[in-house]
Amino acid sequence: xxxxxxxxxxxxxxVLVDWKPEYLYRKVFNGNEKKxxxxxSSFDFQRFLTEKEFTK
Numbered sequence: 001x002x003x004x005x006x007x008x009x010x011x012x013x014x015v016l017v018d019w020k021p022e023y024l025y026r027k028v029f030n031g032n033e034k035k036x037x038x039x040x041s042s043f044d045f046q047r048f049l050t051e052k053e054f055t056k
Contacts, residue, residue, distance in 0.1 A: 021045070 011017050022036055029035040 009016065021040060025036045025039055026033070029039070
């Protein structure tokens with residue numbers, strides 16, 4: 001099956017898709033908001049992503 005993509009949409013402002021890390025981690029931590037906030041404040045996502053990008 002051939003798929004011709006002719007349009008790409010970048011939703012940088014979160015207008016089309018509302019996504020926040022909290023949505024995922026609420027499921028991971030069974031709705032425990034205190035654990036979610038602790039994890040998100042303790043884990044440096046930008047550093048993690050940068051390290052993954054430059055260690056390929």
